[in-house]
Amino acid sequence: MIGMGEGECPFEFNFDAATFKVGDVVSYRIGGGSLDGMPFVGTLLEVHDDHVVISGDANDPLVRYRGTRESRPVVSEDQV
Template identity: 60%
Template sequence: MKGMGGDGGEDCPFQFNFDPATFKVGDTVSYRVSSMEDWPFVGTLLEVHEDHVVISPGPNEPDARYKGTRESRPMVDGSEI
């Protein structure tokens, strides 16, 4: 994600995987939460299943696990947050 750092032109510090066919444990993904108007969040895939993924939202919530859809930007149900 080149040039996302504003006027300075810095690159985004994350390397996202947007291809659900190649998702693997440890990938960084941009995910959405159904109750938060498509606002983007960053997470790490902990599990990859045929029809869903399990996402860790990061070190600020080390025990949190969110089930998301398996699509380019997984959707997490707002009731899980």
């Protein structure tokens, strides 16, 4: 992958949950099971007071995950 090992990341993330807005790119984690804590990249589709909805697959708009509203949202493994 381009930039691997060079300290550069090809994504620009919003880590400030207070400023989340639709269209922001976030780093989210899977909670529980074999994927626990693994980082993933998604785009915010909805922002609510207590949760967010994340696009889980850029190639399939039907893949959507509900995540916690925190700097790195957590998506429960049963949604993946």
